[in-house]
Amino acid sequence: MAKIVAVVTTAKDEVGGGAPIFIQPDPERMKKTAFLLEKLLDAAAHELNETVYLIVDRHPENG
Amino acid sequence: MIVHWIHAHRDLAVVLLGTSFGLGARLLMLRADYRQYPAYPHGMIAHLALGLIAGALGSVAVPALYHNNYTAITFLSLAAQQFREVRNMERNSLEAIDRTELVSRGPAYIEGVAVVFEGRNYLAIFAALATTLTAFAAGWWAGIAAGLVSLGVVSRFMRGKSVSHIAKVEEAPIRLEGPNVYVGEVYMMNVGLEEDRDVIRSRGIGILLTPKNGNGRVTIANMGQRQAILYDASVRLGVYRDDGEPALVPLAKLNLETGQLAVLVLPRERDASKAVRAIENVPLLEGAIRLPTVANRRSAEGG
Structure with a gap:
Protein backbone atom coordinates (compact mmCIF):
# COMPACT_ATOMS: atom_id res chain seq x y z
CA MET A 1 0.00 0.00 0.00
CA ALA A 2 1.19 3.53 -0.70
CA LYS A 3 2.20 5.53 2.31
CA ILE A 4 2.11 9.27 2.96
CA VAL A 5 5.62 10.12 4.11
CA ALA A 6 5.25 13.91 4.32
CA VAL A 7 2.69 16.70 3.96
CA VAL A 8 3.54 20.16 2.66
CA THR A 9 0.98 22.90 3.13
CA THR A 10 0.36 26.62 3.34
CA ALA A 11 -2.81 26.15 5.44
CA LYS A 12 -1.88 24.55 8.71
CA ASP A 13 -5.49 24.22 9.85
CA GLU A 14 -6.27 21.82 7.00
CA VAL A 15 -3.82 19.12 8.03
CA GLY A 16 -2.82 17.03 11.01
CA GLY A 17 -1.91 13.50 11.98
CA GLY A 18 1.00 11.10 11.73
CA ALA A 19 3.19 12.18 8.81
CA PRO A 20 5.69 15.03 9.15
CA ILE A 21 4.03 18.30 8.20
CA PHE A 22 5.95 21.14 6.55
CA ILE A 23 4.15 24.43 6.90
CA GLN A 24 5.22 26.97 4.30
CA PRO A 25 4.54 30.70 4.08
CA ASP A 26 3.49 30.85 0.42
CA PRO A 27 2.63 28.60 -2.55
CA GLU A 28 6.00 29.18 -4.20
CA ARG A 29 7.89 27.89 -1.16
CA MET A 30 5.41 25.02 -0.84
CA LYS A 31 6.15 23.86 -4.40
CA LYS A 32 9.87 24.17 -3.86
CA THR A 33 9.74 22.15 -0.66
CA ALA A 34 7.59 19.50 -2.35
CA PHE A 35 10.14 19.30 -5.19
CA LEU A 36 13.02 18.85 -2.77
CA LEU A 37 11.19 16.27 -0.70
CA GLU A 38 10.33 14.31 -3.84
CA LYS A 39 14.01 14.04 -4.72
CA LEU A 40 15.18 13.46 -1.15
CA LEU A 41 12.69 10.77 -0.27
CA ASP A 42 12.39 9.15 -3.71
CA ALA A 43 8.65 9.47 -3.30
CA ALA A 44 6.14 11.13 -5.63
CA ALA A 45 4.71 14.58 -4.91
CA HIS A 46 0.95 14.84 -5.48
CA GLU A 47 -1.17 17.97 -5.47
CA LEU A 48 -4.20 17.28 -3.27
CA ASN A 49 -5.48 20.83 -3.68
CA GLU A 50 -4.02 24.33 -4.00
CA THR A 51 -2.86 24.38 -0.41
CA VAL A 52 -1.78 20.78 0.27
CA TYR A 53 0.90 18.61 -1.32
CA LEU A 54 1.34 14.96 -0.34
CA ILE A 55 4.61 13.07 -0.67
CA VAL A 56 3.67 9.45 -1.29
CA ASP A 57 6.03 6.48 -1.13
CA ARG A 58 5.11 3.55 -3.38
CA HIS A 59 8.13 1.34 -2.87
CA PRO A 60 6.70 -2.04 -1.92
CA GLU A 61 9.69 -2.85 0.31
CA ASN A 62 8.87 0.14 2.55
CA GLY A 63 5.46 -1.28 3.31
CA MET B 1 36.73 -40.40 -48.74
CA GLY B 160 4.01 -16.63 -30.36
CA LYS B 161 1.18 -14.17 -30.65
CA SER B 162 1.64 -10.47 -30.07
CA VAL B 163 -0.52 -7.66 -28.76
CA SER B 164 -1.60 -6.71 -32.30
CA HIS B 165 -3.51 -10.02 -32.46
CA ILE B 166 -5.82 -9.11 -29.60
CA ALA B 167 -6.02 -5.33 -29.59
CA LYS B 168 -6.09 -2.28 -31.81
CA VAL B 169 -3.19 0.03 -30.89
CA GLU B 170 -3.39 3.75 -31.63
CA GLU B 171 -2.06 7.03 -30.38
CA ALA B 172 -4.21 9.03 -27.97
CA PRO B 173 -3.78 12.63 -26.82
CA ILE B 174 -2.35 13.39 -23.39
CA ARG B 175 -4.37 15.90 -21.43
CA LEU B 176 -3.35 17.68 -18.23
CA GLU B 177 -6.01 19.26 -16.03
CA GLY B 178 -4.13 20.87 -13.19
CA PRO B 179 -2.20 18.01 -11.58
CA ASN B 180 -4.30 15.30 -13.25
CA VAL B 181 -2.98 13.48 -16.29
CA TYR B 182 -5.34 11.81 -18.74
CA VAL B 183 -4.65 9.67 -21.80
CA GLY B 184 -7.74 9.94 -23.97
CA GLU B 185 -10.52 9.71 -21.40
CA VAL B 186 -8.60 7.53 -18.94
CA TYR B 187 -7.36 9.06 -15.69
CA MET B 188 -3.71 8.15 -15.25
CA MET B 189 -2.24 9.87 -12.22
CA ASN B 190 -1.80 13.00 -10.16
CA VAL B 191 1.47 14.81 -10.79
CA GLY B 192 2.27 17.42 -8.18
CA LEU B 193 5.30 19.22 -9.57
CA GLU B 194 5.17 21.66 -12.45
CA GLU B 195 8.57 20.40 -13.71
CA ASP B 196 7.27 16.86 -14.04
CA ARG B 197 4.11 18.07 -15.78
CA ASP B 198 6.23 19.93 -18.32
CA VAL B 199 8.20 16.77 -19.03
CA ILE B 200 5.02 14.75 -19.50
CA ARG B 201 3.52 17.46 -21.71
CA SER B 202 6.56 17.70 -23.97
CA ARG B 203 7.90 14.14 -23.83
CA GLY B 204 4.98 11.86 -23.19
CA ILE B 205 3.21 9.69 -25.73
CA GLY B 206 -0.25 8.37 -24.99
CA ILE B 207 -1.29 5.05 -26.49
CA LEU B 208 -4.72 3.47 -26.33
CA LEU B 209 -5.20 -0.28 -26.71
CA THR B 210 -8.71 -1.31 -27.67
CA PRO B 211 -9.27 -5.05 -27.21
CA LYS B 212 -10.79 -6.82 -30.20
CA ASN B 213 -12.93 -9.21 -28.13
CA GLY B 214 -13.62 -10.45 -24.61
CA ASN B 215 -10.54 -12.66 -24.51
CA GLY B 216 -8.29 -9.75 -25.41
CA ARG B 217 -9.94 -7.63 -22.78
CA VAL B 218 -9.02 -10.05 -20.00
CA THR B 219 -5.51 -10.56 -21.35
CA ILE B 220 -4.50 -6.90 -21.52
CA ALA B 221 -5.98 -6.34 -18.07
CA ASN B 222 -3.37 -8.73 -16.65
CA MET B 223 -0.79 -6.85 -14.62
CA GLY B 224 2.10 -8.94 -15.92
CA GLN B 225 1.10 -8.30 -19.52
CA ARG B 226 0.87 -4.58 -18.82
CA GLN B 227 4.34 -4.52 -17.29
CA ALA B 228 5.64 -6.41 -20.33
CA ILE B 229 4.13 -3.74 -22.60
CA LEU B 230 5.80 -0.97 -20.59
CA TYR B 231 9.10 -2.81 -20.52
CA ASP B 232 9.20 -3.53 -24.24
CA ALA B 233 8.16 0.01 -25.12
CA SER B 234 10.91 1.34 -22.86
CA VAL B 235 13.52 -0.94 -24.39
CA ARG B 236 12.61 -0.07 -27.96
CA LEU B 237 12.18 3.68 -27.51
CA GLY B 238 14.47 4.44 -24.59
CA VAL B 239 13.13 5.86 -21.37
CA TYR B 240 13.17 9.42 -20.08
CA ARG B 241 13.62 8.86 -16.40
CA ASP B 242 16.10 8.27 -13.65
CA ASP B 243 16.18 6.63 -10.28
CA GLY B 244 14.54 8.88 -7.69
CA GLU B 245 12.04 10.30 -10.19
CA PRO B 246 8.88 8.48 -9.19
CA ALA B 247 6.62 10.86 -11.12
CA LEU B 248 8.21 10.02 -14.47
CA VAL B 249 7.35 6.37 -14.53
CA PRO B 250 5.63 4.82 -17.56
CA LEU B 251 2.14 3.75 -16.61
CA ALA B 252 -0.77 1.67 -17.89
CA LYS B 253 -4.32 2.05 -16.64
CA LEU B 254 -7.57 0.41 -17.62
CA ASN B 255 -10.75 2.12 -18.61
CA LEU B 256 -13.01 -0.16 -16.60
CA GLU B 257 -16.09 0.66 -18.60
CA THR B 258 -14.74 -0.10 -22.07
CA GLY B 259 -11.86 -2.43 -21.21
CA GLN B 260 -9.43 -0.18 -23.07
CA LEU B 261 -5.89 0.06 -21.76
CA ALA B 262 -4.30 3.50 -21.73
CA VAL B 263 -0.51 3.60 -21.73
CA LEU B 264 1.65 6.60 -20.95
CA VAL B 265 5.29 6.29 -21.99
CA LEU B 266 8.10 8.82 -21.73
CA PRO B 267 10.50 7.79 -24.48
CA ARG B 268 13.89 9.16 -25.36
CA GLU B 269 12.84 9.17 -28.94
CA ARG B 270 9.50 10.89 -29.33
CA ASP B 271 8.03 9.07 -32.31
CA ALA B 272 4.41 8.01 -31.88
CA SER B 273 4.29 5.64 -34.85
CA LYS B 274 7.34 3.80 -33.53
CA ALA B 275 5.72 3.56 -30.11
CA VAL B 276 2.57 2.10 -31.66
CA ARG B 277 4.63 -0.46 -33.57
CA ALA B 278 6.67 -1.36 -30.49
CA ILE B 279 3.53 -2.03 -28.47
CA GLU B 280 1.90 -3.98 -31.30
CA ASN B 281 4.89 -6.32 -31.30
CA VAL B 282 4.93 -7.01 -27.57
CA PRO B 283 4.62 -10.77 -27.14
CA LEU B 284 1.57 -12.10 -25.34
CA LEU B 285 2.74 -13.76 -22.15
CA GLU B 286 1.72 -17.36 -21.75
CA GLY B 287 0.79 -16.63 -18.16
CA ALA B 288 -1.47 -13.76 -19.20
CA ILE B 289 -3.43 -15.30 -22.06
CA ARG B 290 -7.00 -15.99 -21.01
CA LEU B 291 -9.63 -17.52 -23.21
CA PRO B 292 -12.85 -17.17 -21.21
CA THR B 293 -15.07 -17.40 -24.29
CA VAL B 294 -13.53 -20.75 -25.25
CA ALA B 295 -13.78 -22.05 -21.68
CA ASN B 296 -17.43 -21.00 -21.41
CA ARG B 297 -18.31 -22.60 -24.72
CA ARG B 298 -16.61 -25.84 -23.73
CA SER B 299 -18.29 -26.05 -20.35
CA ALA B 300 -21.64 -25.34 -22.00
CA GLU B 301 -21.06 -28.19 -24.46
CA GLY B 302 -19.88 -30.51 -21.72
CA GLY B 303 -23.17 -30.05 -19.94
Whole structure:
Protein backbone atom coordinates (compact mmCIF):
# COMPACT_ATOMS: atom_id res chain seq x y z
CA MET A 1 0.00 0.00 0.00
CA ALA A 2 1.19 3.53 -0.70
CA LYS A 3 2.20 5.53 2.31
CA ILE A 4 2.11 9.27 2.96
CA VAL A 5 5.62 10.12 4.11
CA ALA A 6 5.25 13.91 4.32
CA VAL A 7 2.69 16.70 3.96
CA VAL A 8 3.54 20.16 2.66
CA THR A 9 0.98 22.90 3.13
CA THR A 10 0.36 26.62 3.34
CA ALA A 11 -2.81 26.15 5.44
CA LYS A 12 -1.88 24.55 8.71
CA ASP A 13 -5.49 24.22 9.85
CA GLU A 14 -6.27 21.82 7.00
CA VAL A 15 -3.82 19.12 8.03
CA GLY A 16 -2.82 17.03 11.01
CA GLY A 17 -1.91 13.50 11.98
CA GLY A 18 1.00 11.10 11.73
CA ALA A 19 3.19 12.18 8.81
CA PRO A 20 5.69 15.03 9.15
CA ILE A 21 4.03 18.30 8.20
CA PHE A 22 5.95 21.14 6.55
CA ILE A 23 4.15 24.43 6.90
CA GLN A 24 5.22 26.97 4.30
CA PRO A 25 4.54 30.70 4.08
CA ASP A 26 3.49 30.85 0.42
CA PRO A 27 2.63 28.60 -2.55
CA GLU A 28 6.00 29.18 -4.20
CA ARG A 29 7.89 27.89 -1.16
CA MET A 30 5.41 25.02 -0.84
CA LYS A 31 6.15 23.86 -4.40
CA LYS A 32 9.87 24.17 -3.86
CA THR A 33 9.74 22.15 -0.66
CA ALA A 34 7.59 19.50 -2.35
CA PHE A 35 10.14 19.30 -5.19
CA LEU A 36 13.02 18.85 -2.77
CA LEU A 37 11.19 16.27 -0.70
CA GLU A 38 10.33 14.31 -3.84
CA LYS A 39 14.01 14.04 -4.72
CA LEU A 40 15.18 13.46 -1.15
CA LEU A 41 12.69 10.77 -0.27
CA ASP A 42 12.39 9.15 -3.71
CA ALA A 43 8.65 9.47 -3.30
CA ALA A 44 6.14 11.13 -5.63
CA ALA A 45 4.71 14.58 -4.91
CA HIS A 46 0.95 14.84 -5.48
CA GLU A 47 -1.17 17.97 -5.47
CA LEU A 48 -4.20 17.28 -3.27
CA ASN A 49 -5.48 20.83 -3.68
CA GLU A 50 -4.02 24.33 -4.00
CA THR A 51 -2.86 24.38 -0.41
CA VAL A 52 -1.78 20.78 0.27
CA TYR A 53 0.90 18.61 -1.32
CA LEU A 54 1.34 14.96 -0.34
CA ILE A 55 4.61 13.07 -0.67
CA VAL A 56 3.67 9.45 -1.29
CA ASP A 57 6.03 6.48 -1.13
CA ARG A 58 5.11 3.55 -3.38
CA HIS A 59 8.13 1.34 -2.87
CA PRO A 60 6.70 -2.04 -1.92
CA GLU A 61 9.69 -2.85 0.31
CA ASN A 62 8.87 0.14 2.55
CA GLY A 63 5.46 -1.28 3.31
CA MET B 1 36.73 -40.40 -48.74
CA ILE B 2 33.94 -38.73 -46.74
CA VAL B 3 31.36 -41.07 -48.24
CA HIS B 4 33.52 -43.99 -47.30
CA TRP B 5 33.84 -42.74 -43.73
CA ILE B 6 30.10 -42.21 -43.47
CA HIS B 7 29.45 -45.78 -44.61
CA ALA B 8 32.01 -47.12 -42.18
CA HIS B 9 30.59 -45.22 -39.20
CA ARG B 10 26.91 -45.16 -39.98
CA ASP B 11 25.64 -44.73 -36.41
CA LEU B 12 28.01 -41.93 -35.62
CA ALA B 13 27.29 -40.11 -38.85
CA VAL B 14 23.55 -40.28 -38.27
CA VAL B 15 23.95 -39.05 -34.72
CA LEU B 16 26.09 -36.17 -35.96
CA LEU B 17 23.46 -35.27 -38.53
CA GLY B 18 20.75 -35.24 -35.86
CA THR B 19 22.89 -33.25 -33.47
CA SER B 20 23.65 -30.62 -36.05
CA PHE B 21 19.96 -30.23 -36.86
CA GLY B 22 19.22 -29.94 -33.14
CA LEU B 23 21.86 -27.27 -32.78
CA GLY B 24 20.56 -25.59 -35.93
CA ALA B 25 17.08 -25.49 -34.43
CA ARG B 26 18.40 -23.91 -31.24
CA LEU B 27 20.38 -21.37 -33.27
CA LEU B 28 17.31 -20.49 -35.29
CA MET B 29 15.34 -19.89 -32.10
CA LEU B 30 18.10 -17.88 -30.46
CA ARG B 31 17.98 -15.33 -33.22
CA ALA B 32 14.38 -14.49 -32.50
CA ASP B 33 14.82 -13.05 -29.04
CA TYR B 34 17.55 -10.47 -29.45
CA ARG B 35 15.21 -7.98 -27.86
CA GLN B 36 14.66 -9.83 -24.63
CA TYR B 37 17.76 -11.69 -23.68
CA PRO B 38 20.58 -12.72 -24.07
CA ALA B 39 22.15 -9.90 -26.00
CA TYR B 40 25.73 -10.63 -25.03
CA PRO B 41 28.14 -13.32 -26.28
CA HIS B 42 28.49 -15.34 -23.10
CA GLY B 43 24.80 -15.82 -22.57
CA MET B 44 24.57 -16.93 -26.16
CA ILE B 45 27.37 -19.42 -25.79
CA ALA B 46 25.71 -20.93 -22.74
CA HIS B 47 22.55 -21.47 -24.74
CA LEU B 48 24.32 -22.81 -27.80
CA ALA B 49 26.18 -25.30 -25.64
CA LEU B 50 22.94 -26.45 -24.09
CA GLY B 51 21.42 -26.65 -27.56
CA LEU B 52 24.28 -28.87 -28.67
CA ILE B 53 23.75 -31.12 -25.67
CA ALA B 54 20.02 -31.22 -26.35
CA GLY B 55 20.64 -32.18 -29.97
CA ALA B 56 23.12 -34.88 -28.98
CA LEU B 57 20.75 -36.33 -26.38
CA GLY B 58 17.91 -36.45 -28.87
CA SER B 59 19.89 -38.17 -31.57
CA VAL B 60 21.88 -40.60 -29.41
CA ALA B 61 18.70 -42.24 -28.18
CA VAL B 62 17.76 -43.51 -31.65
CA PRO B 63 20.71 -45.79 -32.51
CA ALA B 64 20.53 -47.18 -28.98
CA LEU B 65 16.89 -48.09 -29.52
CA TYR B 66 17.76 -49.63 -32.86
CA HIS B 67 20.20 -51.91 -31.17
CA ASN B 68 17.47 -53.07 -28.78
CA ASN B 69 18.84 -51.04 -25.92
CA TYR B 70 15.44 -49.87 -24.71
CA THR B 71 16.65 -48.40 -21.45
CA ALA B 72 18.20 -45.66 -23.55
CA ILE B 73 14.87 -43.88 -23.35
CA THR B 74 15.60 -43.04 -19.71
CA PHE B 75 18.34 -40.89 -21.11
CA LEU B 76 15.70 -38.49 -22.32
CA SER B 77 14.22 -38.13 -18.85
CA LEU B 78 17.66 -37.10 -17.68
CA ALA B 79 17.59 -34.43 -20.35
CA ALA B 80 14.20 -33.21 -19.13
CA GLN B 81 15.59 -32.82 -15.64
CA GLN B 82 18.58 -30.98 -16.96
CA PHE B 83 16.50 -28.48 -18.86
CA ARG B 84 14.26 -27.78 -15.94
CA GLU B 85 17.44 -26.47 -14.38
CA VAL B 86 17.83 -24.17 -17.38
CA ARG B 87 14.51 -22.64 -16.49
CA ASN B 88 15.61 -22.00 -12.92
CA MET B 89 18.89 -20.57 -14.10
CA GLU B 90 17.15 -18.16 -16.47
CA ARG B 91 14.67 -17.13 -13.84
CA ASN B 92 17.33 -16.43 -11.24
CA SER B 93 19.57 -14.40 -13.48
CA LEU B 94 16.71 -12.40 -14.96
CA GLU B 95 15.34 -11.65 -11.51
CA ALA B 96 18.76 -10.44 -10.43
CA ILE B 97 19.06 -8.17 -13.46
CA ASP B 98 15.50 -6.92 -13.09
CA ARG B 99 16.31 -5.05 -9.91
CA THR B 100 18.73 -2.84 -11.82
CA GLU B 101 16.31 -1.88 -14.58
CA LEU B 102 14.73 1.57 -14.73
CA VAL B 103 11.57 -0.08 -15.98
CA SER B 104 11.38 -3.65 -14.72
CA ARG B 105 10.25 -6.67 -16.70
CA GLY B 106 8.07 -7.95 -13.90
CA PRO B 107 7.79 -11.55 -12.65
CA ALA B 108 5.29 -12.64 -15.30
CA TYR B 109 7.56 -11.64 -18.16
CA ILE B 110 10.55 -13.32 -16.52
CA GLU B 111 8.59 -16.50 -16.01
CA GLY B 112 7.50 -16.37 -19.65
CA VAL B 113 11.08 -16.00 -20.88
CA ALA B 114 12.28 -18.81 -18.59
CA VAL B 115 9.59 -21.20 -19.80
CA VAL B 116 10.37 -20.35 -23.41
CA PHE B 117 14.05 -21.14 -22.87
CA GLU B 118 13.21 -24.53 -21.40
CA GLY B 119 10.74 -25.25 -24.19
CA ARG B 120 13.23 -24.37 -26.89
CA ASN B 121 15.64 -27.00 -25.67
CA TYR B 122 12.88 -29.60 -25.98
CA LEU B 123 12.22 -28.41 -29.50
CA ALA B 124 15.92 -28.87 -30.25
CA ILE B 125 15.68 -32.45 -28.91
CA PHE B 126 12.62 -33.03 -31.03
CA ALA B 127 14.35 -31.79 -34.19
CA ALA B 128 17.36 -34.03 -33.53
CA LEU B 129 15.15 -37.02 -32.74
CA ALA B 130 13.06 -36.60 -35.87
CA THR B 131 16.13 -36.25 -38.07
CA THR B 132 17.98 -39.24 -36.68
CA LEU B 133 14.93 -41.48 -36.63
CA THR B 134 14.10 -40.76 -40.25
CA ALA B 135 17.71 -41.07 -41.34
CA PHE B 136 17.86 -44.48 -39.71
CA ALA B 137 14.56 -45.69 -41.07
CA ALA B 138 14.60 -44.26 -44.58
CA GLY B 139 18.09 -43.12 -45.43
CA TRP B 140 20.12 -39.96 -45.63
CA TRP B 141 18.06 -37.77 -47.86
CA ALA B 142 14.90 -38.56 -45.95
CA GLY B 143 16.75 -37.67 -42.74
CA ILE B 144 17.86 -34.32 -44.08
CA ALA B 145 14.36 -33.64 -45.39
CA ALA B 146 12.88 -34.52 -41.98
CA GLY B 147 15.42 -32.20 -40.36
CA LEU B 148 14.39 -29.32 -42.60
CA VAL B 149 10.71 -30.00 -41.97
CA SER B 150 11.31 -30.04 -38.22
CA LEU B 151 13.19 -26.72 -38.47
CA GLY B 152 10.11 -25.32 -40.19
CA VAL B 153 7.83 -26.73 -37.47
CA VAL B 154 10.10 -25.34 -34.79
CA SER B 155 10.13 -21.85 -36.26
CA ARG B 156 6.33 -21.97 -36.43
CA PHE B 157 6.08 -23.07 -32.80
CA MET B 158 8.43 -20.38 -31.69
CA ARG B 159 6.37 -17.56 -33.14
CA GLY B 160 4.01 -16.63 -30.36
CA LYS B 161 1.18 -14.17 -30.65
CA SER B 162 1.64 -10.47 -30.07
CA VAL B 163 -0.52 -7.66 -28.76
CA SER B 164 -1.60 -6.71 -32.30
CA HIS B 165 -3.51 -10.02 -32.46
CA ILE B 166 -5.82 -9.11 -29.60
CA ALA B 167 -6.02 -5.33 -29.59
CA LYS B 168 -6.09 -2.28 -31.81
CA VAL B 169 -3.19 0.03 -30.89
CA GLU B 170 -3.39 3.75 -31.63
CA GLU B 171 -2.06 7.03 -30.38
CA ALA B 172 -4.21 9.03 -27.97
CA PRO B 173 -3.78 12.63 -26.82
CA ILE B 174 -2.35 13.39 -23.39
CA ARG B 175 -4.37 15.90 -21.43
CA LEU B 176 -3.35 17.68 -18.23
CA GLU B 177 -6.01 19.26 -16.03
CA GLY B 178 -4.13 20.87 -13.19
CA PRO B 179 -2.20 18.01 -11.58
CA ASN B 180 -4.30 15.30 -13.25
CA VAL B 181 -2.98 13.48 -16.29
CA TYR B 182 -5.34 11.81 -18.74
CA VAL B 183 -4.65 9.67 -21.80
CA GLY B 184 -7.74 9.94 -23.97
CA GLU B 185 -10.52 9.71 -21.40
CA VAL B 186 -8.60 7.53 -18.94
CA TYR B 187 -7.36 9.06 -15.69
CA MET B 188 -3.71 8.15 -15.25
CA MET B 189 -2.24 9.87 -12.22
CA ASN B 190 -1.80 13.00 -10.16
CA VAL B 191 1.47 14.81 -10.79
CA GLY B 192 2.27 17.42 -8.18
CA LEU B 193 5.30 19.22 -9.57
CA GLU B 194 5.17 21.66 -12.45
CA GLU B 195 8.57 20.40 -13.71
CA ASP B 196 7.27 16.86 -14.04
CA ARG B 197 4.11 18.07 -15.78
CA ASP B 198 6.23 19.93 -18.32
CA VAL B 199 8.20 16.77 -19.03
CA ILE B 200 5.02 14.75 -19.50
CA ARG B 201 3.52 17.46 -21.71
CA SER B 202 6.56 17.70 -23.97
CA ARG B 203 7.90 14.14 -23.83
CA GLY B 204 4.98 11.86 -23.19
CA ILE B 205 3.21 9.69 -25.73
CA GLY B 206 -0.25 8.37 -24.99
CA ILE B 207 -1.29 5.05 -26.49
CA LEU B 208 -4.72 3.47 -26.33
CA LEU B 209 -5.20 -0.28 -26.71
CA THR B 210 -8.71 -1.31 -27.67
CA PRO B 211 -9.27 -5.05 -27.21
CA LYS B 212 -10.79 -6.82 -30.20
CA ASN B 213 -12.93 -9.21 -28.13
CA GLY B 214 -13.62 -10.45 -24.61
CA ASN B 215 -10.54 -12.66 -24.51
CA GLY B 216 -8.29 -9.75 -25.41
CA ARG B 217 -9.94 -7.63 -22.78
CA VAL B 218 -9.02 -10.05 -20.00
CA THR B 219 -5.51 -10.56 -21.35
CA ILE B 220 -4.50 -6.90 -21.52
CA ALA B 221 -5.98 -6.34 -18.07
CA ASN B 222 -3.37 -8.73 -16.65
CA MET B 223 -0.79 -6.85 -14.62
CA GLY B 224 2.10 -8.94 -15.92
CA GLN B 225 1.10 -8.30 -19.52
CA ARG B 226 0.87 -4.58 -18.82
CA GLN B 227 4.34 -4.52 -17.29
CA ALA B 228 5.64 -6.41 -20.33
CA ILE B 229 4.13 -3.74 -22.60
CA LEU B 230 5.80 -0.97 -20.59
CA TYR B 231 9.10 -2.81 -20.52
CA ASP B 232 9.20 -3.53 -24.24
CA ALA B 233 8.16 0.01 -25.12
CA SER B 234 10.91 1.34 -22.86
CA VAL B 235 13.52 -0.94 -24.39
CA ARG B 236 12.61 -0.07 -27.96
CA LEU B 237 12.18 3.68 -27.51
CA GLY B 238 14.47 4.44 -24.59
CA VAL B 239 13.13 5.86 -21.37
CA TYR B 240 13.17 9.42 -20.08
CA ARG B 241 13.62 8.86 -16.40
CA ASP B 242 16.10 8.27 -13.65
CA ASP B 243 16.18 6.63 -10.28
CA GLY B 244 14.54 8.88 -7.69
CA GLU B 245 12.04 10.30 -10.19
CA PRO B 246 8.88 8.48 -9.19
CA ALA B 247 6.62 10.86 -11.12
CA LEU B 248 8.21 10.02 -14.47
CA VAL B 249 7.35 6.37 -14.53
CA PRO B 250 5.63 4.82 -17.56
CA LEU B 251 2.14 3.75 -16.61
CA ALA B 252 -0.77 1.67 -17.89
CA LYS B 253 -4.32 2.05 -16.64
CA LEU B 254 -7.57 0.41 -17.62
CA ASN B 255 -10.75 2.12 -18.61
CA LEU B 256 -13.01 -0.16 -16.60
CA GLU B 257 -16.09 0.66 -18.60
CA THR B 258 -14.74 -0.10 -22.07
CA GLY B 259 -11.86 -2.43 -21.21
CA GLN B 260 -9.43 -0.18 -23.07
CA LEU B 261 -5.89 0.06 -21.76
CA ALA B 262 -4.30 3.50 -21.73
CA VAL B 263 -0.51 3.60 -21.73
CA LEU B 264 1.65 6.60 -20.95
CA VAL B 265 5.29 6.29 -21.99
CA LEU B 266 8.10 8.82 -21.73
CA PRO B 267 10.50 7.79 -24.48
CA ARG B 268 13.89 9.16 -25.36
CA GLU B 269 12.84 9.17 -28.94
CA ARG B 270 9.50 10.89 -29.33
CA ASP B 271 8.03 9.07 -32.31
CA ALA B 272 4.41 8.01 -31.88
CA SER B 273 4.29 5.64 -34.85
CA LYS B 274 7.34 3.80 -33.53
CA ALA B 275 5.72 3.56 -30.11
CA VAL B 276 2.57 2.10 -31.66
CA ARG B 277 4.63 -0.46 -33.57
CA ALA B 278 6.67 -1.36 -30.49
CA ILE B 279 3.53 -2.03 -28.47
CA GLU B 280 1.90 -3.98 -31.30
CA ASN B 281 4.89 -6.32 -31.30
CA VAL B 282 4.93 -7.01 -27.57
CA PRO B 283 4.62 -10.77 -27.14
CA LEU B 284 1.57 -12.10 -25.34
CA LEU B 285 2.74 -13.76 -22.15
CA GLU B 286 1.72 -17.36 -21.75
CA GLY B 287 0.79 -16.63 -18.16
CA ALA B 288 -1.47 -13.76 -19.20
CA ILE B 289 -3.43 -15.30 -22.06
CA ARG B 290 -7.00 -15.99 -21.01
CA LEU B 291 -9.63 -17.52 -23.21
CA PRO B 292 -12.85 -17.17 -21.21
CA THR B 293 -15.07 -17.40 -24.29
CA VAL B 294 -13.53 -20.75 -25.25
CA ALA B 295 -13.78 -22.05 -21.68
CA ASN B 296 -17.43 -21.00 -21.41
CA ARG B 297 -18.31 -22.60 -24.72
CA ARG B 298 -16.61 -25.84 -23.73
CA SER B 299 -18.29 -26.05 -20.35
CA ALA B 300 -21.64 -25.34 -22.00
CA GLU B 301 -21.06 -28.19 -24.46
CA GLY B 302 -19.88 -30.51 -21.72
CA GLY B 303 -23.17 -30.05 -19.94
